Amino acid sequence: MKILAIESSCDETAAAVVEDGRVVLSSIVASQVEEHRLYGGVVPEIASRRHAESISGVVREALNAAEVTMEDIDAIGVTFAPGLIGALLVGVNFAKGLSLATGKPLIGVHHLRSHIAANYITHLKLKPPFLCLVVSGGHSHIVAVEDYTKMHVIGQTRDDAAGEAFDKAARTMGMPYPGGIELDKLAERGNERAYVLPHPTVAGSEFDFSFSGLKTAVINTIHNAEQKGTMIIKEDMCASFRRAVVDCLTENTFKAAEKFGAKTIVVAGGVSANTLLRREMARISAERNLELYVPRVSLCGDNAAMVGSQAYYEFLSGNVAELDLNAVATLPIDYR
Numbered sequence: 496m497k498i499l500a501i502e503s504s505c506d507e508t509a510a511a512v513v514e515d516g517r518v519v520l521s522s523i524v525a526s527q528v529e530e531h532r533l534y535g536g537v538v539p540e541i542a543s544r545r546h547a548e549s550i551s552g553v554v555r556e557a558l559n560a561a562e563v564t565m566e567d568i569d570a571i572g573v574t575f576a577p578g579l580i581g582a583l584l585v586g587v588n589f590a591k592g593l594s595l596a597t598g599k600p601l602i603g604v605h606h607l608r609s610h611i612a613a614n615y616i617t618h619l620k621l622k623p624p625f626l627c628l629v630v631s632g633g634h635s636h637i638v639a640v641e642d643y644t645k646m647h648v649i650g651q652t653r654d655d656a657a658g659e660a661f662d663k664a665a666r667t668m669g670m671p672y673p674g675g676i677e678l679d680k681l682a683e684r685g686n687e688r689a690y691v692l693p694h695p696t697v698a699g700s701e702f703d704f705s706f707s708g709l710k711t712a713v714i715n716t717i718h719n720a721e722q723k724g725t726m727i728i729k730e731d732m733c734a735s736f737r738r739a740v741v742d743c744l745t746e747n748t749f750k751a752a753e754k755f756g757a758k759t760i761v762v763a764g765g766v767s768a769n770t771l772l773r774r775e776m777a778r779i780s781a782e783r784n785l786e787l788y789v790p791r792v793s794l795c796g797d798n799a800a801m802v803g804s805q806a807y808y809e810f811l812s813g814n815v816a817e818l819d820l821n822a823v824a825t826l827p828i829d830y831r
């Protein structure tokens with residue numbers, strides 16, 4: 496079964512053709528990041544307008560690259576939630592138009608579920624059940640994935656998402672949006688013990704995260720240094736910050752794995768590209784004899800191949816949408 500998939504939840508317009516949920520025939524991503532960088536973050540209205548301009552070209556490119564036409568496509572998958580509402584609406588409406596014109600079934604896909612599915616196209620044998628750490632620019636969740644379309648949240652962030660924390664800390668140190676990647680690169684050259692940063696936990700909920708205090712600690716350390724007429728060492732601050740975030744993520748994930756008896760751990764979302772997170776997840780999983788899966792780095796960020804994969808499993812579960820499908824800005828991952 497060939498699915499044409501569309502993603503437009505944030506600042507990437509993407510389309511892909513995926514066969515049977517596992518084989519990527521094409522994957523096209525048009526990023527708007529250069530334009531949003533001018534403003535230090537994603538400007539929702541600009542994002543919607545760029546999606547509207549790019550979407551038909553991106554979809555056509557995905558079909559061409561897969562060497563198929565709409566006639567070869569069996570269903571249309573589209574990210575409908577969560578995300579920037581105006582951005583989501585562009586993809587959803589385009590997919591609805593295609594579905595109406597061709598009579599092909601329409602499948603609404605939850606963005607975080609698709610991030611998890613990036614692992615199904617990276618690791619062809621991977622199947623639920625597993626425990627998944629989903630860390631993106633907007634979300635940080637520990638999710639028990641019982642089946643492809645059956646999951647529940649065990650822990651989540653109480654304030655900033657992990658990616659958001661990385662981006663905010665990077666911005667404080669003068670790096671352009673989205674700074675998470677550059678912070679990660681600088682951290683590779685820094686001393687992670689140089690600065691003592693808090694290790695925030697959430698009282699009464701052992702699997703939840705809180706990252707806003709960490710960001711404040713970075714700002715305070717920079718201000719204190721400035722008041723003393725000195726400067727922080729950027730590489731060292733990046734390394735110390737990254738260590739603190741990664742320790743929080745790994746600690747809660749492995750605590751959850753132990754409590755729920757998980758044997759397989761999966762990481763998903765933009766932050767799963769983080770070098771230290773990948774290293775630490777691998778080290779601790781090996782120590783505890785757990786199987787670990789992380790997405791190929793090129794599939795960590797937003798793309799439509801992962802949407803095509805999840806759409807297949809939603810279709811098999813009977814989750815086919817009608818033409819009144821709407822975009823939803825916030826929706827829990829276990830919505831159905």
Ligand code: KG4
Pocket residue numbers: 505610630631632633634657658659661662673674675676679764765766768769770795796797
């Ligand atoms: O999943 P994603 O592409 O978009 C959302 O659904 O939010 O995640 C983007 C986030 C950004 O905050 C970005 O800075 C972060 O992932 N990110 C990283 C790295 N690569 C991307 N954060 C830390 N280290 C990285 N290597």
Ligand code: ZN
Pocket residue numbers: 606610631632764765796797
């Ligand atoms: Zn994403």
